[in-house]
Each structure stands twice: as structure tokens, then as C-alpha cells.
Amino acid sequence: MKKRVILTISLIFVISFLIGLISGCSQPFEQEQFSQTQQQGLAPVIKSAENTIPGKYIVVFKENVLPKGDFKSVAQTVNKIAGEIASTYGLNLEHVYRYTIRGFAAEIPEDKLIALRADPRIDYIEEDGIVYAFAQTLPWGIDRIDADISSTKAGDGSGSVSGVRVYVIDTGIQLNHPDLNVVGGVDFTGKGTADDGNGHGTHVAGIIGAKDDNSYVVGVAPGVELFAVKVLGDDGSGTFSNVIAGVDFVTQQKLNNPNLPMVANMSLGARTGTSYNSLDYAVVNSINAGVVYAIAAGNDG
Structure with missing residues (x-):
């Protein structure tokens, strides 16, 4: 899995995207x-x-x-x-x-x-x-982040980022993966499990939080709590309605646990030029509730 993690960095905090999202969605x-x-x-x-x-x-x-x-x-x-x-x-x-x-x-x-x-x-x-998991490309940014010199570095997989939970809104996560600290999952595709049958969500989760165990790439936040929010099927595609359900779920978790810092990652999108009003509103309202969003950018032109 760690070899696959080295393929890309689709976890990018896009401040300009969020600002544009908020300002550009005053009317649905x-x-x-x-x-x-x-x-x-x-x-x-x-x-x-x-x-x-x-x-x-x-x-x-x-x-x-x-x-x-x-x-x-x-x-x-x-x-x-x-x-x-x-x-x-x-x-x-x-x-x-x-x-x-x-x-x-x-x-x-x-x-x-x-x-x-x-x-x-x-x-x-x-x-x-229809929405899709973003395709993966070469990760120039992994080394730039310098996760290998993180203050959580332990070398044996025991060091971890604590007090933060990351919700991966994607194809799910391999729930029993030894390199990931997966604390739970929920499925909105009808499959009945948040386990990853595609690999994309597990790949993204590795970029976010792969443990530091002296093996290949360390995650951006090594050992951080990961929660799988499965909105895309095993073929890597899903619906806007599923994604909104995932965003709604994460927001509910934040409202129920206001003191727990929460980050949601979405490395997915639709055809170039698509701007989906209901999803825009859902993300903006989720941000207003206190969830921090990390959005993949630059994958589709």
C-alpha cells in the first residue's frame, strides 16, 4: 500500500477554492x-x-x-x-x-x-x-510536506497525531489496513460496508495518515484517526446525492462533538465545468459548522 501512496498527493488545502465556493454560491x-x-x-x-x-x-x-x-x-x-x-x-x-x-x-x-x-x-x-474519484498522478508534493521530519516521528509506527479526526469522503478505506489508524466507517452507496473495493480511498487515507514505521512514505499526519465515508462505488464513481449524504453525516458528527477538531477530505469531482449547487451549499454549511475541508485540485484541467 505504501508504494501506492507514493503515486500522488491529492490532499491539498485549497483556501482559494473554499473562498470562491462561499462567495460563488449566494444563489443556488x-x-x-x-x-x-x-x-x-x-x-x-x-x-x-x-x-x-x-x-x-x-x-x-x-x-x-x-x-x-x-x-x-x-x-x-x-x-x-x-x-x-x-x-x-x-x-x-x-x-x-x-x-x-x-x-x-x-x-x-x-x-x-x-x-x-x-x-x-x-x-x-x-x-x-455522476461524480468520480480523481485519477492519480506523480506526487511532487510528498517530499515538500516533509512528513518524515514530523514531530510525531517514531520509526516504529507508534507515533501519531492525536486529537484530530479525518473523514475520507471517497471509495471507503481498507478497514483492517495495518498502516492506517481507521476508527470507523459509514456507507452511502448501498454496499453495506465502508470497506474499500477500489483502492482510491485507501490510497488517499495513506497520504493523509500512514503511520511512521520506517517503510516508504509517511502520511501528512502520521497515525491520525481516519474515518471512512464511502460515497463512491468499487468502480470509482458515485452520485452527487451520495456525496451530499457524506457531507451531511460529517457535519452531524461535528455538531455532536463540537470540541473535536475534524477535517474532511474529498478527492473527487465531475466533468469539467460542472458546478453543483446543492453540494456547494452543503460544503459551505459544513464549514460554517466547524469542519475543515481539504479538496483535491488540478486533476481535471
Whole structure:
């Protein structure tokens, strides 16, 4: 695994990306489009992804239908509204989002979509799309980080970064890997396990936190706690709705553990030019909750 770790460094803190993300997402869709549909009394249907999934949507609730209380009260209300909508329109919900955006993901037939757009609780609806694990390239940055002279260096794998947890939002992590301090995992792909069947997430986890045991490359934060958030399948692809579910989960963990420093890594993306509004909002709200994000950059032009 350590040999694979040396292939790339996709863990990059991109401050400019986050600033642009926050400033560029003040509206989830074009104002003209919003105004037109609002005048018609319908929630707009937004197509953001280049590679959309027919019939699959992310539905976001209006803020004014939610309470102003603590996050647990908001989550309970989201559950209630999502359940009512699912019952009314005969939908099977794939994900319910409670902590970043508030809404759900589901497969929605055309006739149900028309009716749902007229529901006064719905802010907007966005078509789901495909995301991919970023391809790996040569890691000039591993040596530049100088993890091998980290203050945690022990040489026997016992030294570790403590008091921080990193959530790897990816294809999962090999949960029993001896070089990684994996403390848990969750699956949003339907596989039933957060174990990595692709290798990409384990590779990324190694870059982040491979233990210092005098063998090949040491991670950026050797021995740090790693938590697998599986949103991509064994073929390295997944959906925006899965990724948002992962971001929502990490945010919930932060809200439940406000004093534990948390970092989330996402080394994934979509076709060049894709800007997915619901995911943008979810990440911004997660950052506002206190999660630090590390985003891969430069992989796709």
C-alpha cells in the first residue's frame, strides 16, 4: 500500500477554492430562472451536472418551513416533512439531509415531479449527477510536506497525531489496513460496508495518515484517526446525492462533538465545468459548522 501512496498527493488545502465556493454560491441557481418559476408558483428544477441521472433528484426545502431552534429540532422537522412528502407522492427516499442542506434525494417519476414542484414547502429541485474519484498522478508534493521530519516521528509506527479526526469522503478505506489508524466507517452507496473495493480511498487515507514505521512514505499526519465515508462505488464513481449524504453525516458528527477538531477530505469531482449547487451549499454549511475541508485540485484541467 505504501508504494501506492507514493503515486500522488491529492490532499491539498485549497483556501482559494473554499473562498470562491462561499462567495460563488449566494444563489443556488440563476435569479432569472428563479423569478420565472416563482411567478408560476413552481419550484425550479435545476440542471447543474453535465452527466445527469434520469429521474433522480435532490429536493431542498424552504428555510421558512423549518424551526429556528437547535440542530436536533431542525433535524426532527426535516424527518417529518420528508416523511409526509414521501407518503403523499409515493416516493422511496434514498437519503434525507438534515444538517447542511435540508431535504432529500429520491427517484421521482415525471408526473410526481410536476406535482411536487407545486408543493409550497419546496425551494428547488436539482437533478442528480455522476461524480468520480480523481485519477492519480506523480506526487511532487510528498517530499515538500516533509512528513518524515514530523514531530510525531517514531520509526516504529507508534507515533501519531492525536486529537484530530479525518473523514475520507471517497471509495471507503481498507478497514483492517495495518498502516492506517481507521476508527470507523459509514456507507452511502448501498454496499453495506465502508470497506474499500477500489483502492482510491485507501490510497488517499495513506497520504493523509500512514503511520511512521520506517517503510516508504509517511502520511501528512502520521497515525491520525481516519474515518471512512464511502460515497463512491468499487468502480470509482458515485452520485452527487451520495456525496451530499457524506457531507451531511460529517457535519452531524461535528455538531455532536463540537470540541473535536475534524477535517474532511474529498478527492473527487465531475466533468469539467460542472458546478453543483446543492453540494456547494452543503460544503459551505459544513464549514460554517466547524469542519475543515481539504479538496483535491488540478486533476481535471
